[in-house]
Amino acid sequence: MPAFSLGPEQTAWCAELRTLAAERLRPLADKGEPGHVNRPLLAELARLGLLARLFASGALDLCLMRESLAQACTEAETALALQGLGAHPVHAHGSPAQRERWLPRVADGSAVAAFALSEPGAGSDAAALSLAAEPDGGEGWRLTGVKCWISNAPEADFYTVFARTTPGAGARGVTAFLVPADRPGLTGSALEMLSPHPIGALDFDAVPVGADDVLGERDRGFAVAMGTLNLFRPSVGAFAVGMAQAALDATVAHTRRREAFHGTLRDLQTVSHQVAEMALRTEAARLMVYAAATAYDEGAADVPKRAAMAKLLATETAQFVVDTAVQLHGARALRRGHLLEHLYREVRAPRIYEGASEVQRGIIAKELYATARPEEAR
Numbered sequence: 194m195p196a197f198s199l200g201p202e203q204t205a206w207c208a209e210l211r212t213l214a215a216e217r218l219r220p221l222a223d224k225g226e227p228g229h230v231n232r233p234l235l236a237e238l239a240r241l242g243l244l245a246r247l248f249a250s251g252a253l254d255l256c257l258m259r260e261s262l263a264q265a266c267t268e269a270e271t272a273l274a275l276q277g278l279g280a281h282p283v284h285a286h287g288s289p290a291q292r293e294r295w296l297p298r299v300a301d302g303s304a305v306a307a308f309a310l311s312e313p314g315a316g317s318d319a320a321a322l323s324l325a326a327e328p329d330g331g332e333g334w335r336l337t338g339v340k341c342w343i344s345n346a347p348e349a350d351f352y353t354v355f356a357r358t359t360p361g362a363g364a365r366g367v368t369a370f371l372v373p374a375d376r377p378g379l380t381g382s383a384l385e386m387l388s389p390h391p392i393g394a395l396d397f398d399a400v401p402v403g404a405d406d407v408l409g410e411r412d413r414g415f416a417v418a419m420g421t422l423n424l425f426r427p428s429v430g431a432f433a434v435g436m437a438q439a440a441l442d443a444t445v446a447h448t449r450r451r452e453a454f455h456g457t458l459r460d461l462q463t464v465s466h467q468v469a470e471m472a473l474r475t476e477a478a479r480l481m482v483y484a485a486a487t488a489y490d491e492g493a494a495d496v497p498k499r500a501a502m503a504k505l506l507a508t509e510t511a512q513f514v515v516d517t518a519v520q521l522h523g524a525r526a527l528r529r530g531h532l533l534e535h536l537y538r539e540v541r542a543p544r545i546y547e548g549a550s551e552v553q554r555g556i557i558a559k560e561l562y563a564t565a566r567p568e569e570a571r
C-alpha cells in the first residue's frame with residue numbers, strides 16, 4: 194500500500210485511536226500534574242495495547258499512533274513516544290537479559306523509560322558530549338557528569354545514557370548504557386518548561402556500570418543514538434501533524450459559527466483562504482511523514498534525509514498552523530485551558546528537540562552532497 198494512501202484498516206484504526214484518546218486517555222491526562230510522569234495514563238496506554246505496539250510494528254504505525262493520539266490528547270501522545278524513545282535502544286541493541294528485564298515492563302507501563310543524550314555543553318553538537326565513563330579498574334566504568342533537558346527525568350525508572358568511553362574520539366568514542374534509576378550516585382532534578390511534559394536534569398557522581406549495562410558495542414553508541422533518531426524523527430513530524438490537524442479542525446468549527454460584519458468569519462475570503470492554506474500545508478506535511486516512515490520500514494538508503502525532511506517540514510508547518518489558528522480565534526484562544534493555548538505551548542519544542550530545524554537542514558544538505566553523482570556536480 195503506498196504511503197500516500199492509507200488502507201481502510203489503517204484509516205479505521207486511526208479513527209479508533211482518536212476516540213480512545215478523547216474518551217479513555219483525556220480524562221486521565223486531565224488528572225495528571227503538569228511536569229510529572231503520569232503513571233495512570235501510562236497504565237491505560239498499556240491496557241489499550243499501545244505500548245506493546247511500539248515494539249511490534251514499524252515506523253508508519255508509530256506515526257499513525259502519534260498523529261491520532263495528538264489530535265485528542267497530546268499528553269498521552271508524548272507519554273507513549275517517550276516510552277518508545279527511551280526503550281528503543283534496548284529493543285534494538287539490548288542483550289537478551291536486558292530485553293527480558295525491561296521491555297515487558299515498558300510495555301505494561303510499570304517501567305518509565307528515558308533517552309539521555311543532551312548535556313549543557315552538547316546539544317545540537319551531540320558528538321561533543323562529555324559525560325565521562327572512566328574504567329573502574331575491573332570490568333566496568335564509573336559515569337561522572339551531567340545530562341540536561343531529559344524528558345521523563347528525574348522520574349524515569351531507567352535511562353539510556355550516552356557516555357564518553359574514549360576521550361577525544363568524537364562520535365567514535367561514545368558508548369550507550371542502560372542505567373537503572375536506582376544506581377548509587379545518580380540523582381536528578383525537574384526543570385519547569387513551557388511545554389507541559391516532564392523534563393529534568395541528571396547528575397552522575399561516579400555511577401557504577403558494567404559490561405552487562407552496555408547497549409550494543411563499546412564506542413559504537415553514537416550509532417545507537419542516531420539509529421533511534423532516524424526512527425523517531427518522522428514520528429515527531431506525525432505528532433506535529435496531529436497538533437496541526439487539531440488546530441485546523443478547531444478553526445473550521447470556530448470560523449463557521451463566529452459572527453462578525455453581518456455574517457460569519459468564514460464569509461471573509463481572507464479568513465477562508467487562510468483556513469485553506471492551513472489544510473494544504475498540513476496535508477503536505479502528513480504525506481511527507483508517511484513517506485519517510487514507509488522508507489524507514491522498507492529499509493531505504495535515504496532514510497536520514499527523508500526523516501530530517503519530514504521532521505523539519507511537519508514541525509515548522511504545525512507552528513504556522515497553530516499560530517494561524519490562534520489568530521483566527523482571537524482572544525479566546527489565549528485563555529488558560531483553551532485547546533489552542535495548550536497547543537501553542539506544545540508546538541514550540543519539537544522545532545528544537547531531536548535536532549533543531551537548522552540541524553535537519555544540515556543533515557539534508559550533507560546527504561545531498563554525499564550522494565550527488567559527479568555529472569550532477571558539474
Ligand SMILES: Cc1cc2nc3c(=O)[nH]c(=O)nc-3n(C[C@H](O)[C@H](O)[C@H](O)COP(=O)(O)OP(=O)(O)OC[C@H]3O[C@@H](n4cnc5c(N)ncnc54)[C@H](O)[C@@H]3O)c2cc1C
Nearest residue numbers: 308309310311316317342343344542545546547548549551
Ligand atoms: C521539551 C524538550 C524535550 C527534550 N527532551 C530530550 C530528551 O529526552 N533527551 C535528550 O537527550 N535531549 C532532549 N532535549 C534536548 C534537545 O535535544 C536539545 O535542546 C537540542 O538538541 C538542541 O540543543 P541545545 O538546546 O543545546 O541548543 P544548541 O545546540 O545550543 O543550539 C541552539 C540553536 O543554535 C542553532 N544551531 C545549532 N546548531 C546549528 C547548526 N549546525 N547549524 C545552524 N544552526 C545551528 C539552532 O537555531 C539551535 O536551535 C529536549 C529539549 C526540549 C526543549
